[in-house]
Amino acid sequence: MAFNLTRRKFLQSASLAAVALPLSKAIASESGVTRSPFEAKGSSGDKTVTGGICEMCFWRCQLVGKTRNDRLVKLEGNPKSIDNGTSLCARGNAGIKLLYDPDRLKYPLKNVGKRGAPKWKRISWDEALDECGKKLNMIKDKYGPQGISVFPHGSTAKYPMHFFERTVGTPNISEASFFQCRGIRDTAYLATIGIPPGEKVDMPNAKVIFLLGGHFGENVHVSHIKSYMKGLQNGAKLIVVDPRYSASAAKSDIWVKIKPGTDTAFLLSIMQYLIEKGKYAVDFIDEYGDGFEEFAEGIKGWTLDKAAKECDIPAKQIKEVADMLADNAPNVSIHPGRHVSWYGNDFQRQRSLACLTGILGAFYVKGGWVPAKGPKVGKISWKHKEHEEEHNLNVNSDDELYHPYTPPGTPTELIRDAALTGKPYPIKGCVIWGQNPIQTIPDQEKMKQVLKQMDFVMCVDVMPTDVTMWADILLPEVSYLERYDLIKTGTQWDFSEKHQQYISARMPIVPPLFERKDQVYITNEIARRMGYQEDIPVKTIEELVEKNLKVAGLSIEQLKKEDGIHIREGKDPYTMPEDFEIIFYNEDIEDSGFPGIPTYIPVEQPPEGFARLLYGRVPVHTFNRSQNNVWLNAAMPTNPVWLNDALAKKMGLKDGDEVGFINQDGIKSRTTTTVKTTPGIRKDCVYMGHGYGSANPLMSVGVGAGVDDTSLITKITIDPETGCNGMRNNFIKFTKDGKTIDIPTAV
Numbered sequence: 001m002a003f004n005l006t007r008r009k010f011l012q013s014a015s016l017a018a019v020a021l022p023l024s025k026a027i028a029s030e031s032g033v034t035r036s037p038f039e040a041k042g043s044s045g046d047k048t049v050t051g052g053i054c055e056m057c058f059w060r061c062q063l064v065g066k067t068r069n070d071r072l073v074k075l076e077g078n079p080k081s082i083d084n085g086t087s088l089c090a091r092g093n094a095g096i097k098l099l100y101d102p103d104r105l106k107y108p109l110k111n112v113g114k115r116g117a118p119k120w121k122r123i124s125w126d127e128a129l130d131e132c133g134k135k136l137n138m139i140k141d142k143y144g145p146q147g148i149s150v151f152p153h154g155s156t157a158k159y160p161m162h163f164f165e166r167t168v169g170t171p172n173i174s175e176a177s178f179f180q181c182r183g184i185r186d187t188a189y190l191a192t193i194g195i196p197p198g199e200k201v202d203m204p205n206a207k208v209i210f211l212l213g214g215h216f217g218e219n220v221h222v223s224h225i226k227s228y229m230k231g232l233q234n235g236a237k238l239i240v241v242d243p244r245y246s247a248s249a250a251k252s253d254i255w256v257k258i259k260p261g262t263d264t265a266f267l268l269s270i271m272q273y274l275i276e277k278g279k280y281a282v283d284f285i286d287e288y289g290d291g292f293e294e295f296a297e298g299i300k301g302w303t304l305d306k307a308a309k310e311c312d313i314p315a316k317q318i319k320e321v322a323d324m325l326a327d328n329a330p331n332v333s334i335h336p337g338r339h340v341s342w343y344g345n346d347f348q349r350q351r352s353l354a355c356l357t358g359i360l361g362a363f364y365v366k367g368g369w370v371p372a373k374g375p376k377v378g379k380i381s382w383k384h385k386e387h388e389e390e391h392n393l394n395v396n397s398d399d400e401l402y403h404p405y406t407p408p409g410t411p412t413e414l415i416r417d418a419a420l421t422g423k424p425y426p427i428k429g430c431v432i433w434g435q436n437p438i439q440t441i442p443d444q445e446k447m448k449q450v451l452k453q454m455d456f457v458m459c460v461d462v463m464p465t466d467v468t469m470w471a472d473i474l475l476p477e478v479s480y481l482e483r484y485d486l487i488k489t490g491t492q493w494d495f496s497e498k499h500q501q502y503i504s505a506r507m508p509i510v511p512p513l514f515e516r517k518d519q520v521y522i523t524n525e526i527a528r529r530m531g532y533q534e535d536i537p538v539k540t541i542e543e544l545v546e547k548n549l550k551v552a553g554l555s556i557e558q559l560k561k562e563d564g565i566h567i568r569e570g571k572d573p574y575t576m577p578e579d580f581e582i583i584f585y586n587e588d589i590e591d592s593g594f595p596g597i598p599t600y601i602p603v604e605q606p607p608e609g610f611a612r613l614l615y616g617r618v619p620v621h622t623f624n625r626s627q628n629n630v631w632l633n634a635a636m637p638t639n640p641v642w643l644n645d646a647l648a649k650k651m652g653l654k655d656g657d658e659v660g661f662i663n664q665d666g667i668k669s670r671t672t673t674t675v676k677t678t679p680g681i682r683k684d685c686v687y688m689g690h691g692y693g694s695a696n697p698l699m700s701v702g703v704g705a706g707v708d709d710t711s712l713i714t715k716i717t718i719d720p721e722t723g724c725n726g727m728r729n730n731f732i733k734f735t736k737d738g739k740t741i742d743i744p745t746a747v
């Protein structure tokens with residue numbers, strides 16, 4: 001790949017620190033930090049600091065830091081880890097560039113300009129916290145606690161979220177990890193097998209691995225990838241269902257080039273075929289199935305031919321997939337997926353996946369779905385207080401839930417609609433903590449209007465990402481390399497070895513720089529100012545970690561002695577709980593007005609001249625949060641748009657052409673990206689990496705790099721059972737040199 005580094009980025013690269021010294025010095029004297037970790041001189045202060053936990057993404061690998069005189073010079077996986085081991089991914093390694101990023105937030109800031117067009121004034125912590133406490137109290141007094149909305153994400157957002165939810169009493173909390181990510185998966189499995197599935201598949205021992213839209217290798221979670229690769233090394237066959245030739249499709253035995261949005265039809269026809277041919281786990285279903293007959297009857301119409309037509313794939317390929325699964329059952333890993341907020345018909349698809357796992361008898365068996373449990377630790381946090389009234393936006397006037405299978409919190413759209421209409425009540429305060437709702441939630445303009453109408457917006461972040469432009473008060477948090485916080489527990493990823501469990505707690509690798517503070521300090525100080533002094537559960541973050549470790553008979557000191565990770569014997573994960581059942585036909589779902597048998601609901605097709613916009617992970621970035629990381633930016637500075645090569649030819653486009661986009665609502669991309677022509681994508685869709693195209697000029701490396709996929713996702717589709725946001729029903733045309741280029745329909 002041609003890196004095309006700008007001079008500034010070139011000089012900033014740490015691996016080129018020797019040449020860069022004069023500039024690094026200049027940056028250092030200007031801002032107090034430098035992008036070069038090698039500024040630390042001499043080797044007398046060399047240390048390996050254990051107990052770190054990565055948070056360049058949410059997988060949270062265990063790490064150690066090599067430091068010199070309290071300055072981090074290198075990150076590595078913790079050799080004691082039975083999770084990620086000594087491995088970190090590219091993003092994990094590049095954490096050092098977040099730590100010392102000169103663009104990072106350093107001091108509390110007050111916006112003396114406008115929301116969205118801020119002018120920042122540095123203020124003291126006291127002034128900032130006074131303002132937060134005063135404004136949030138004003139909103140609470142005038143509109144009630146429900147007038148405060150919270151958009152949290154990440155390990156530091158739990159403590160403040162519990163404060164606002166349990167103690168202050170607002171239900172209006174919307175976590176990106178639920179409503180725009182995996183919430184549907186969790187509640188669909190809950191409604192089928194009684195527990196959220198996580199990503200607990202025993203891939204190392206599988207004979208077949210089945211991925212529906214999961215694209216491992218681009219989606220990178222270290223121990224998960226290790227488990228997948230071990231499965232493939234052990235000879236597992238791989239089936240990948242994806243409209244695009246993804247990194248996983250490239251390793252597959254069968255690549256199902258499915259028409260976007262039709263996966264449920266595909267799954268139902270596999271199950272119908274297996275039932276018809278008697279190729280399913282009859283005894284297993286007899287014992288654990290509930291409502292199987294109604295289910296079998298209900299999906300009868302889904303012949304291979306019907307699904308083939310709907311999904312635009314050969315019927316014989318569906319049969320091939322079904323036979324491969326049945327011939328290797330029950331040792332098949334049907335992966336439950338992770339980002340599943342796709343089309344607004346997703347709850348039904350996730351239920352279908354759980355049912356398919358059941359039909360193959362692949363729960364609690366080698367190579368199947370195996371919910372290994374980690375050890376118990378404490379969960380001390382803010383206590384629930386009595387709150388006078390319920391203000392659940394999810395309840396309608398007949399006291400029924402709009403979205404009965406919603407994950408914890410309130411569906412994002414219900415919060416945004418209430419904020420914009422003032423009905424059933426106004427929402428005038430907003431606390432954003434570790435989430436970037438501008439680039440995470442569809443319809444950017446709507447989010448901006450929501451933020452504009454607030455009386456007060458506060459934001460706690462580490463980087464000046466786009467959402468921070470909308471804050472009145474912007475507070476700088478310490479990064480994951482400078483703080484204590486979450487306790488990470490789990491089991492080793494490969495169950496074919498010993499059964500072991502681990503407990504680790506995030507510990508700082510280096511002391512914090514500038515005036516950054518941690519979540520307990522910030523939350524407590526706001527709580528104190530709001531009059532909740534008596535409710536504060538812990539004084540410091542260390543106290544919180546100690547108390548939670550104590551429940552497991554551990555302490556910070558003990559963990560330090562054990563190189564940051566305590567390992568104990570685990571339990572056999574294959575033991576099935578006594579009350580296990582698979583609910584094929586779910587009467588409760590039907591009673592709430594939705595299909596009780598997994599049902600295919602067709603999605604809207606691209607209008608003439610448009611292609612569907614698909615998006616996903618790139619291996620070296622995490623959403624938008626890593627866009628300013630100089631190493632990661634150098635590795636993948638932009639997000640080329642995948643375009644079918646035959647279409648490209650007809651459109652007069654070639655590899656590397658600079659293009660922009662316009663969507664079905666006339667919304668234009670703010671920036672451009674390059675074209676990547678390939679036979680590896682269908683003709684009814686295009687694809688780009690998510691998280692690019694930052695608008696905040698304070699992100700000096702990431703600003704304007706590539707195109708922001710979210711800016712083009714303006715049509716909102718809600719998954720009715722859960723209230724989560726479907727995001728893939730948006731359609732685009734290309735623009736080049738001021739002209740619009742239609743997508744040809746038939747090539």
Ligand SMILES: Nc1nc2c(c(=O)[nH]1)N[C@H]1C(S)=C(S)[C@@H](COP(=O)(O)OP(=O)(O)OC[C@H]3O[C@@H](n4cnc5c(=O)[nH]c(N)nc54)[C@H](O)[C@@H]3O)O[C@H]1N2
Binds near residue numbers: 434436440461
């Ligand atoms: N268009 C589109 N939208 C999507 C997705 C998609 O693929 N396409 N993916 C969806 C998925 S799967 C998810 S999980 C969500 C993710 O959604 P978000 O969590 O909103 O994603 P990020 O872009 O990582 O934004 C997180 C914010 O947290 C900040 N941050 C990072 N570290 C810290 C920290 O230690 N403390 C604090 N306080 N802040 C920190 C970052 O700087 C950033 O501003 O997005 C969803 N939305």
Ligand SMILES: Nc1nc2c(c(=O)[nH]1)N[C@H]1C(S)=C(S)[C@@H](COP(=O)(O)OP(=O)(O)OC[C@H]3O[C@@H](n4cnc5c(=O)[nH]c(N)nc54)[C@H](O)[C@@H]3O)O[C@H]1N2
Binds near residue numbers: 243261338623
């Ligand atoms: N490097 C990296 N890794 C990450 C993250 C990251 O930011 N960076 N984020 C993590 C998080 S929070 C999550 S949730 C996961 C998300 O990772 P995944 O759950 O794997 O999901 P996406 O990246 O959203 O998936 C995009 C894939 O779905 C395909 N697809 C699109 N439409 C359809 C369809 O209709 N049917 C089918 N079968 N496939 C379709 C796309 O072509 C693409 O290959 O990644 C995690 N891992």
Ligand code: SF4
Binds near residue numbers: 055059089220
């Ligand atoms: S997968 Fe990579 S970015 Fe995510 S926690 Fe692990 S090392 Fe960090």
Ligand SMILES: [Mo]
Binds near residue numbers: 180181339
């Ligand atoms: Mo996610």
